[in-house]
Amino acid sequence: MSAEHPFLPELFAALPEGAVSSAAEDLKYYAVDQGPVLDLQLPLAVVWPVEVGQVQKVVRLAGQHGISVISRGAGTGVSGGAHATENSIVLNLERMNQILEIHPEDEVAIVEPGVINHQLNEAVRPYGLMYAPDPASYRYSTLGGNIATNAGGLRCAKYGVTRDSVLALDVVLADGSLIHTGHRTFKGVAGYDLTALFIGSEGTLGIVVGATVRLKYLPINSRTLAIFFQDFRTAAAGVLAVGKARIQPAIMELLDGASLVDIDQRMNSTLRARGGALLLIQTDGFGADAEADGIAAAVAPLGGTLYLEDPEEAHRLLELRRNSRGMDADLDTRVGEDIAVPRSKLVDYIAETELLAQRHRVNVRVVAHAGDGNLHPTFWIEEASDEGIERLNKALDESVELALTMGGTITGEHGVGQFKLRWLGQEIAPEVLALEHRLKRLFDPAELLNPGKAI
Amino acid sequence: MSAEHPFLPELFAALPEGAVSSAAEDLKYYAVDQGPVLDLQLPLAVVWPVEVGQVQKVVRLAGQHGISVISRGAGTGVSGGAHATENSIVLNLERMNQILEIHPEDEVAIVEPGVINHQLNEAVRPYGLMYAPDPASYRYSTLGGNIATNAGGLRCAKYGVTRDSVLALDVVLADGSLIHTGHRTFKGVAGYDLTALFIGSEGTLGIVVGATVRLKYLPINSRTLAIFFQDFRTAAAGVLAVGKARIQPAIMELLDGASLVDIDQRMNSTLRARGGALLLIQTDGFGADAEADGIAAAVAPLGGTLYLEDPEEAHRLLELRRNSRGMDADLDTRVGEDIAVPRSKLVDYIAETELLAQRHRVNVRVVAHAGDGNLHPTFWIEEASDEGIERLNKALDESVELALTMGGTITGEHGVGQFKLRWLGQEIAPEVLALEHRLKRLFDPAELLNPGKAI
């Protein structure tokens, strides 16, 4: 049926050979990202532009036909932000993957949206530079996707999130026009901060087709501490102890026992044998040694076992942490969360979450970007059943409400997408949400850019 | 005449004794900030609310009468952003000056808009915390004003600008309603980033009546280097040398010879005798010593004279730098600029600026938040004359255009206000400016909030 849509022949005619597909397997593959699927919809077509002009053409054509445009990077999103919707095409930016400029003295790079996070970091490393925001998906996810979700990552505890590293954007708007926002300089306050408005807007206000990013200095040194504790709550208390010592690590990740077991199973590691919870801390820069010593002293009273890891083992551990989620899409029976709480609430949140999982007889494991108070509990049940899925959903709802009660948020970094819309009204007041919808319509009157997402 | 405006009796009736004034001296004093005055307008009244409800009342009443509302903090702005306009009142937030909460474990504070930057820093210091953005006006300017301008400062080279430290806002909109944006957590991506949109919007989208800010750790140690060079261009080359060494100082300020002379005259110091230009660098944190050593080595080939300052002298020098502008308002005959350029262009920009000042026979002195490529050239003529003021304006125009040619911005931190509107169209494309005007009208359909400013 979709192949007969009158829009399709025009779309094929407008773009070069190989830039559009309506093959069943493509429609199926690109229908969803890694997030839970509530309402599977196949797109009418998948498009891979290689230049800005093609993006503009596609958006204009889609607009004429009332077809929705779902921007997509690598599809590693976990909130259903890139899920296809009814009467939509998927606009895949992954072939616009050129690093257009690296300027080592200005400490900036200009990239196309399909550049992979890791690719940029490899390219700037020879200059002693890094692109700081490093989602655990850094080997796969695109900068366009990182920008559209305002992605966080491991070293964001010290270096900030995506927004803090993006200076300027090129954006194709819903009418097909191209605008440039921001500045190449580190600072700049001329006009409203449209750059920040687009960052995190999940493809609902415009399509990011280019970005100027600020690079930071590769640290001269780093030290990695793996501190194993008997239980998760004590490990979380370690996070607070480091904060109390007023030492800012570059990375401060927390993994509970169930996460260690899961990693061990998938990655053939032996973490769980070393303790019931892991606090993984990296300090970096000229003060790395002194900071690591200070952190060791600060957590000592909590009685964990501290390993100072050599660089190779440190790298291995961090990669294990990054793989803690696995690359599997969420399922009916397993959903990963992304709440954040004020830091003082870490221990309480974890304690309550363990209890509520017990209460609803669901399994839970938790990893956390603990330095930022950003927790990823994953809830799952062993076997699908209506009753089990109901329990799972109750646990999800309660864990999110718990975060909100503690002054937290329903999403620290993954975005609202489609899946978290059900909680959005609990965090954002009706009048603010109404204002955001008016903003949306200002940018996209026909609501064709990634409809039903983010707000 | 203004005293007879029918709006005034209602305004007086709506607020407690002492909260409104239409006394001539108040109207005159609060008519302008520290920026150049192009079109002096007296407000109809000056209002000092002490609570959010009063702000709402005033905004609603003004809306009913079509009166503009000019928000004002301490009036230290230097772009005319707080200048009164025709048919306006000045809404002075300085009496809403309570720190409502300091949470040392969450590392956040909640403040009213009239809290002075310095006041917050003094209050959080006992907890080993600081509010990082520190405009040179930190002893006077309010957090509301800092937020409305997205203020930068000295230690922003390392710690980022105001936007990077603000988590949530309470804002009164043009219709008098109160909204809350953002989150108390360090990270959070639910909904659009309205917080960032309000930051730097110079009171044109809403009135900031509260803020939740993130606090950073007070550095355990700091080292201050005063490096005097023969000339300014060599000092600017020093900034690039530090960058090349990939060492991130907390503060990196640059002062030219004329600025040193000016400070010496006003502050009774003897800086100019030590050299023709000063590069003032502070490193901080656990790596402060090693970083300072690295910086000393990096700049050594440039042949300056390096002084490692003891903490008291370091403090004195930084205060002298902060006073480099003086607290005098800009005049017809003297205007301070605020451009930023990509860092590699620092030396070129300075060289060209010296030349253009000579060409137009105007004086120039320059200080710079050099770590951020943010320069404050001040141009002046000795005596007012139409011809002289014309030359001065030519020099201003060219210095701004020069920055734009080099990939820079017309304002790094002071804001567009009223004075820089004349250059805004050279930086921001017509279609983007049009979009920003549509945004403005979405928030403020009658255009009563600080009209004719910022965009």
Ligand SMILES: Cc1cc2nc3c(=O)[nH]c(=O)nc-3n(C[C@H](O)[C@H](O)[C@H](O)COP(=O)(O)OP(=O)(O)OC[C@H]3O[C@@H](n4cnc5c(N)ncnc54)[C@H](O)[C@@H]3O)c2cc1C
């Ligand atoms: C193993 C794993 C680990 C992860 N770890 C992290 C983590 O540490 N931190 C974190 O923040 N996230 C993490 N994520 C989530 C995900 O990787 C991020 O959200 C990432 O930023 C998505 O990038 P992407 O290129 O895959 O975008 P996609 O998934 O393709 O899209 C994400 C959203 O952005 C929109 N979008 C994509 N490209 C554009 C564009 N060019 N213009 C406009 N809109 C666009 C899409 O419409 C969608 O709404 C992880 C995911 C996995 C699977």
Ligand SMILES: Cc1cc2nc3c(=O)[nH]c(=O)nc-3n(C[C@H](O)[C@H](O)[C@H](O)COP(=O)(O)OP(=O)(O)OC[C@H]3O[C@@H](n4cnc5c(N)ncnc54)[C@H](O)[C@@H]3O)c2cc1C
């Ligand atoms: C000596 C000196 C040094 C300076 N150094 C720096 C520096 O290093 N970095 C820097 O960025 N700036 C600097 N400035 C400029 C100025 O101090 C900053 O712009 C500061 O943020 C203004 O704060 P304020 O409270 O004085 O605001 P005001 O001058 O009163 O107002 C500034 C703007 O914000 C708006 N505004 C004020 N309060 C609110 C509110 N509550 N809600 C909405 N809008 C509001 C006003 O309408 C106006 O547009 C300096 C100025 C001087 C005189």
